[in-house]
Amino acid sequence: MRAALPAxxxxxxxxxxxxxxxxxxxxAHTVRGYVADAVALLDxxxxxxxxxxxxxxxxxxxxxxxxxxxxxxxxxxxxRHAASARSFTAWLRRAGLTPEDVGLRLVSPKxxxxxxGVLAPEQAKAVLESKAGADxxxxxxxxxxxxxxxxxxxRVSELVGLDVDDVDRGRRLLRVLGKGSKERxxxxxxxxxxxxxxxxTRGRPAxxxxxxxxxxxxxxxxxxxxxxxxxxxxxxxxxxxxGAPDIGPHGLRHSAATHVLEGxxxxxxVQELLGHASLATTQxxxxxxxxxxxxxxxxxxxxx
Numbered sequence: 001m002r003a004a005l006p007a008x009x010x011x012x013x014x015x016x017x018x019x020x021x022x023x024x025x026x027x028a029h030t031v032r033g034y035v036a037d038a039v040a041l042l043d044x045x046x047x048x049x050x051x052x053x054x055x056x057x058x059x060x061x062x063x064x065x066x067x068x069x070x071x072x073x074x075x076x077x078x079x080r081h082a083a084s085a086r087s088f089t090a091w092l093r094r095a096g097l098t099p100e101d102v103g104l105r106l107v108s109p110k111x112x113x114x115x116x117g118v119l120a121p122e123q124a125k126a127v128l129e130s131k132a133g134a135d136x137x138x139x140x141x142x143x144x145x146x147x148x149x150x151x152x153x154x155r156v157s158e159l160v161g162l163d164v165d166d167v168d169r170g171r172r173l174l175r176v177l178g179k180g181s182k183e184r185x186x187x188x189x190x191x192x193x194x195x196x197x198x199x200x201t202r203g204r205p206a207x208x209x210x211x212x213x214x215x216x217x218x219x220x221x222x223x224x225x226x227x228x229x230x231x232x233x234x235x236x237x238x239x240x241x242x243g244a245p246d247i248g249p250h251g252l253r254h255s256a257a258t259h260v261l262e263g264x265x266x267x268x269x270v271q272e273l274l275g276h277a278s279l280a281t282t283q284x285x286x287x288x289x290x291x292x293x294x295x296x297x298x299x300x301x302x303x304x
Contacts, residue, residue, distance in 0.1 A: 001039055001043050009042045009045070009046060012042075012053045012092065013038055017031070037080070037085065041056075041060075045064075053092055056092070058102045068081055082106055089102050089106075090104075118251065118255045120243075123244045124255055127241050128147060137207050138203075140198050141225070142233045145217065145234075147188075148174070149230075149234065149256070151189050153274055154174065155179075155253065156250075160215075160230060161176075163215060164200075167196065173187055173188075174188060176275065178275040179275065180277070186273060186275075204218060234249045235248055253274070257274055270282055
């Protein structure tokens with residue numbers, strides 16, 4: 001699709017991609033997503049007879065989004081496409097390639113924010129204990145993966161990005177590089193510390209190669225652990241737990257935050273733990289049980 005774009009459209013796309021990579025502090029995954037959406041939008045423009053970016057108007061963008069609806073795209077997908085289109089049209093205007101930003105008048109449906117499944121505390125315990133007794137290197141690594149994800153609530157990308165020096169074993173802290181290259185310190189508990197000690201003494205040395213570098217977690221061939229392997233590990237552990245919802249690493253992260261909140265932590269602390277830039281995001285991804293809400297009300301309200 002990209003190779004078939006008219007030369008002027010392809011040139012604009014290259015400029016936009018370079019802008020995302022060099023001037024916007026976004027991840028490589030985000031760059032790929034924004035560029036793919038821009039390619040699809042420009043392809044739609046070309047099919048409607050447009051050969052220059054100044055041919056892009058609001059009706060073309062709306063037509064592209066409507067095409068997604070007819071193909072069965074979800075509200076969340078359409079909302080993401082609209083956000084990508086607004087990013088692209090705003091850059092076109094700033095770069096002087098179009099006389100106006102046509103995306104300013106674009107209205108898109110708000111995506112439904114759905115929460116992943118949450119493990120009950122006893123289910124979380126069973127998931128973490130599924131690797132108990134493992135003694136081979138991969139088993140020790142998987143035990144640490146589960147413990148760190150649940151203990152700290154960090155993202156998969158943050159987990160696999162950890163280096164050995166990012167672990168403060170004395171204070172039981174992880175130095176995590178989150179979204180937007182923002183660094184934060186996240187605590188972990190004694191069970192995760194035990195899993196870490198086992199991995200560093202008996203697991204990592206057995207898998208390490210000259211290509212391992214400083215990576216904390218390694219794959220079977222000694223390179224930095226792939227996020228897909230983390231997802232497989234979590235899904236396998238959860239699948240073996242009776243009654244547990246089908247969740248991946250994000251569900252484990254959400255479970256950790258929920259359990260911390262239900263244990264008495266305030267929302268701001270959970271925000272710091274998860275590395276959310278906005279408290280509103282934390283309010284969406286964490287929830288309080290009715291029992292917890294009643295307990296706070298009984299304790300704090302003068303007319304309770």
